[in-house]
Amino acid sequence: MQTLKVDLGERSYPIHIGEGLLDKSELLAPHIAGRQVAIISNETVAPLYLERLSRSLAAYSVISVVLPDGEAHKNWETLQLIFDGLLTARHDRRTTVVALGGGVIGDMAGFAAACYQRGVDFIQVPTTLLSQVDSSVGGKTGINHPLGKNMVGAFYQPQAVLIDTATLNTLPPRELSAGLAEVIKYGLICDEPFLTWLEEHVDALRALDQVALTEAISRSCAAKALVVNADERESGVRATLNLGHTFGHAIETHMGYGVWLHGEAVAAGTVMALEMSQRLGWISAQERDRGIRLFQRAGLPVIPPTEMTEADFLEHMAIDKKVIDGRLRLVLLRHMGEAVVTDDYPKEILQATLGADYRALAQLKG
Ligand SMILES: NC(=O)c1ccc[n+]([C@@H]2O[C@H](COP(=O)([O-])OP(=O)(O)OC[C@H]3O[C@@H](n4cnc5c(N)ncnc54)[C@H](O)[C@@H]3O)[C@@H](O)[C@H]2O)c1
Numbered sequence: 001m002q003t004l005k006v007d008l009g010e011r012s013y014p015i016h017i018g019e020g021l022l023d024k025s026e027l028l029a030p031h032i033a034g035r036q037v038a039i040i041s042n043e044t045v046a047p048l049y050l051e052r053l054s055r056s057l058a059a060y061s062v063i064s065v066v067l068p069d070g071e072a073h074k075n076w077e078t079l080q081l082i083f084d085g086l087l088t089a090r091h092d093r094r095t096t097v098v099a100l101g102g103g104v105i106g107d108m109a110g111f112a113a114a115c116y117q118r119g120v121d122f123i124q125v126p127t128t129l130l131s132q133v134d135s136s137v138g139g140k141t142g143i144n145h146p147l148g149k150n151m152v153g154a155f156y157q158p159q160a161v162l163i164d165t166a167t168l169n170t171l172p173p174r175e176l177s178a179g180l181a182e183v184i185k186y187g188l189i190c191d192e193p194f195l196t197w198l199e200e201h202v203d204a205l206r207a208l209d210q211v212a213l214t215e216a217i218s219r220s221c222a223a224k225a226l227v228v229n230a231d232e233r234e235s236g237v238r239a240t241l242n243l244g245h246t247f248g249h250a251i252e253t254h255m256g257y258g259v260w261l262h263g264e265a266v267a268a269g270t271v272m273a274l275e276m277s278q279r280l281g282w283i284s285a286q287e288r289d290r291g292i293r294l295f296q297r298a299g300l301p302v303i304p305p306t307e308m309t310e311a312d313f314l315e316h317m318a319i320d321k322k323v324i325d326g327r328l329r330l331v332l333l334r335h336m337g338e339a340v341v342t343d344d345y346p347k348e349i350l351q352a353t354l355g356a357d358y359r360a361l362a363q364l365k366g
C-alpha cells in the first residue's frame, strides 16, 4: 500500500492506494469520530462492494443509501434522498458519510456531507479510475444544473481517501477509458515525462495491469495533491486542472448529462484546447497530434459532437466558472507539460478552434 497526503493544515488527509483496501477497517477507523456511518452508493456499485465495506465498518451503526446510477441523477432530487436517509435514521452531527462509487457519488455525497446539519465528516472510497485519479481528491463537491455542470456545490475536503485498485476489475472498458482522459490531463498540464510513460503503458492500463494502474493512480493523485495544496479554492493554479473542461462541460450540458461521459467530453475538449494552443503558436502541430494520438489509443473520442455549432459552444462556455467580468478564461498549453489560464487570446482564434476540422485531425497516422 502507498499513502500520499493532501497537505492543507487542519484539513489535511491521507490518500491510501492499494489492492484489497476495502477490507482494511484499520484504515477507516482513525477517521470516524462518532458511532454512526452512512454509506452512499448507487444501484450498480452497491451489489458489488457494499457488503464488503459494511463488514469493514461492523463496529459502527451503519446505514446505506443506494441512489439511482448516472450523471443524469446528479441533481437536487437525488441529493434529497441522502438527506432523507440520514434524517430517517436520526443521524446526528457526529455521523460520517462514506462515498462508495464513482465521481457522481463522490461529488453528491461530499456535497450532502457539506450541507447536512451544516457539515459532517466524510470519507471517499472511489471505485472508478476517474474518481481514483481525480474526483475523490481536492474537495470539489456538488451537483449539476440543467444550464451547467457542477454549478451548485461547495469546497469540502474529506477526512480520508481509500483507493482499492482491485475495484477496477469490474469497471466497464468505456468507463476505464473515461478515467484515462483525466490521467492524460496531468501529463499535459504539468508532467511531460508522465506523457511518455503513458504512451508506453496505455495498453497495459487498458488491460487492467495492476502495477501500471497503481503507478498511474499514484502519479495522478500526487500531481493533483500538489496543485490543491498550492491553491485549495481555485484562485490561481488549480484552474489548470480544468484543461479541456470548458469545451467538455459545454458538450456534456448540450448533449444531455450522461450521453457523453465526463471523461469522453474532457478528451474531445482537450483536443480542442490542443488545437487552440497550436493555432496560437504555443505548441507545434506534431505536439498537438501527439496528444490526439494518445487519446485515441486510450479509446477516447477526439471529435466534438458534429451537431454542436460554434454558437452552441459559446452559449454554454459563457457561464463557465472561470468567466470573470464577462471574459472567458481558458486553460491552454504554453508547452507540452505546462498549462496556462488566460483570457488573452484573439477572439478569431477561438472561433477558428470551434470551427476546425476535427475529423481531418482524427485521421492521424501512427
Ligand atoms: N470533484 C472533482 O474534482 C471531480 C473531478 C473529475 C470529475 N468529477 C465528476 O465526476 C463525475 C464522473 O465520475 P465517474 O467517471 O466516476 O462516473 P460515475 O460516477 O457515473 O461512474 C461511472 C459508472 O461506473 C459505475 N461504477 C462505478 N464503480 C464501478 C466498479 N468498480 N465496477 C463497475 N461499475 C462501476 C457507476 O455506477 C457508473 O455507472 C462527473 O460528474 C464529473 O463532473 C468531479
Ligand SMILES: O=C(O)C(=O)C[C@@H](O)[C@H](O)[C@H](O)COP(=O)(O)O
Residues within 6 Å of the ligand: 134, 138, 140, 149, 150, 182, 234, 238, 239, 241, 242, 245, 321
Ligand atoms: O479538481 C479540480 O479543480 C478540477 O477541475 C478537476 C476536474 O477534473 C473536475 O471535472 C472538476 O469537477 C471540474 O470543476 P469545475 O469547477 O469546472 O466544475
Ligand SMILES: [Zn+2]
Residues within 6 Å of the ligand: 134, 182, 245, 262, 266
Ligand atoms: Zn474532470
